[in-house]
Amino acid sequence: MLTVVLAPFAAALLAPLIVSRLRDRAALVLALVPASLFAWAMANLGEAFPGRIEATPWVPGLSVSLSFNLDGLSALFTLLITGIGTLVVLYAGGYLAGHVMLGRFFAILFAFMGAMLGVVLSDNMIALFVFWELTSLASYLLVGFEAAKPHARRSALQALLITGTGGLALLAGMILLAEAGGSWELSDLALAKSWLQASPLYGPALVLVLVGCFTKSAQWPFHSWLPGAMAAPTPVSAYLHSATMVKAGVYLLARLEPALGGTDVWLVSLGLVGGITMLMGAVFALLETDLKLVLAWTTVAALGTLVFLLAPSFEPSVKAAMAFLLVHALYKGALFMTAGNLDHEAGTRDLTRLRGLARAMPLTFAAAAMAAFSMAGLPASLGWVAKELIGLAKASDEIGLTLTAATAANAAGFAVACIAGLRPYLGQASEAAAEAHEAPWTMLAGPLLLGALGLVFGMAPQLAADLLIAPAAAAVLGTKPALEITLFKGFDWKFLLTLATFAAGAAIYLAWVRFGAEARARSAPVLERGPDRGYDHLLAGLAAFASWLTRLMQPGLLHRYVAATFAVVGLVVIAGAFRGPFALAPLGDGGKLIEWVVIVLTAAAALATALATTRLLAVTALGMVGLGVAMIFMLWSAPDLAITQFMVETLIVVILALILIRLPGFRITSEADRPGPGTIMIAAGAGVLVAVLMLGVLAEPFDPRLAEWFGANAVPGGLGRNVVNVILVDFRALDTLGEITVVVAAALGGIAAMMRFGRRRADAGGREDR
């Protein structure tokens, strides 16, 4: 299964090359990748219950493995991702034919495909999270694909920020789940259900995971990015923002239902958020005239419906959710593609200007009509089956409110199906229709096939039920449910309700035709104050806060940085000293005369540094302090250290002197340059602290094992008698390599800073010498 997940990534790497070689035929070749993965998934459908887990170690030390689980739920999603993926690749080849960036487009699209497969197949939560974030990144790049448009850039960033923030919440939630459940594997967590739900971590973990899922699946109040994501090219909208990526949140909810579901918190939060999203999406869909935005809002509504159905963890509603997930992916993918055809061939997506296109685009019309059929839930379509199941689920939980809400959403769906699937093609041909002609076959294959599938499954519902819906529901429920679907259950009150729904939908459609323009005009000011505007305010506020904090923390004055650094170090050391027993070593006996001489000289140099009246004097005195320390190294028989210290001090004095002669204000005269009482306090404190620290360290028993090992091994192991150097170039050569890399980087940084300084000075002086 690792191969399956990695295959699209390989295709992503090759895509630009293939596109540059084959130009317009590239899509046909590239479509073979998802097609063969689709075949693989079909061949493995038989094993989908109870599921098959394969693991490849990834970071064994952190118990992260690339473990993949193919069960009914992941099989359903894999089929959707690869199947619709094949059609979308074909479609994109036609839609973006001749586009300059086609290679890049396919590369990102395939990277997304691989990431999405990773999300639905991963059993390990860390691996799932990595793939999850990759889908967000791919979505960002695809929404912002038309990077020249400011609107596309803003939408891309919004999608990334919202889903990315949700992703971080999800990561935190997953960590808590692993803590509470004792495993990073989702399949283990499902077994630890009672344990998990009794844990005090259950509440916070659930909230965080839900935030992650709700942001990804565009639930209220995080939904505003999804309509914005319509800035992406239409194939992307069909694939990412209706059929697959936005369902990742729903997928994870379904996947975690066995572990986390069944509690009141789960029921209320999913039911409430899903219900609000469902109704809001339905209403807003009717207030748009851009065909893609209409479809985007109905996608929001559909995602709300799915979350709503997953709220009660009992059999009928899970089955209904799985059926609706399948049918929605089919009809919404098809409708987005037909919308793309209209945009591509008639040059507009404005519903008020698209009329009577059936004659010019008969096949597109056929596809749209089939999809609309399913969306409206008319008999003999899969939509009808899903709606029956939803009705069953809602009827059996005996709450009038949910039934009403679901009915209202259904009616709105019926109306939108008429608006998006039928209206543009019927009636008097508009201006746009006169110019239009039929799309190429690559752009028809997808919508026709998806539309037809909805009808085929509608005629033979048992096929869909046994193949896809029942195994998926089984993965969520943990037991294999019986799923008997009959097309017609006879005249009872539910059938009457269905009829009423159709009637209500038709009424809404007629109202939309009559009063749509007026309703749009009236609602516009209200819609402006939605979460989308809130996002703008939030972003502006964040930027303002960041600049305030930066001004506070980064004044650009070196002496403040140094003071802050030493003060913090001092506080940390003091805090550490109070934590445990802290002994000081005794101050040994007198010491040799030469040692005292060095100490007195060093102390005098330090005092001279503090009292110096010119900067050059201060630098030189500071160098003297360093030389004094080097002398101490000499006395304590560390010649290598001593020589290094001597050289470094000398060079530092030279370099500082070179800097100082370029600076104005050679003398330290002004009050601002004199160290104030605060500075003196910090400096004295730091000195005392270091002294105390050294004495504290000396009080600890010295562990000579390392020193002894190096001493014993330097000659036989490193062929050198200078232990220090053998450590540097042999035993710990990797550390040295890191250090010299830093040296080079620091030199480059210094040069760059100097050049910038030089340029600034030159600009200020208006001179041209460089």
Place this chain on the structure above:
Amino acid sequence: MSSLILRAATRALAPLLLMLSLFLLWRGHNEPGGGFIGGLVAASAAALQGIAFGPAAARRMLWLPPVGVAATGLALAVLSILPSALAGLPPMKALWAKLDLGDGAVVPLGTPLLFDIGVFLVVVGSVVALISALEHAPE
């Protein structure tokens, strides 16, 4: 910044310092010294040259541009990993070859020496690059 005494002293001192730096580099494996210290000594020779005769003279002491010297050093240090990697040993495992000069004088040459030369060049190049950049900064 320059005086006659400084220039005269530098003429004698800079070559001596350079020789000392190579000596320190060479013997560093068995006596106090090594690539780092040698590099610092060579850099101070270049600094002296720079102060006495100007930055161009300091750069003339190195054959390449100073940043190039530092980069070469880094490349040498990385290259010294290769032999052990090619031999299938753990990375950075030192490999030695005995060079027999006759008369019983045997000089061990190994990848650590190559690595040390790399360190030497990095230090020289970086310090000289910094100093000459400073010399170039406008007044």
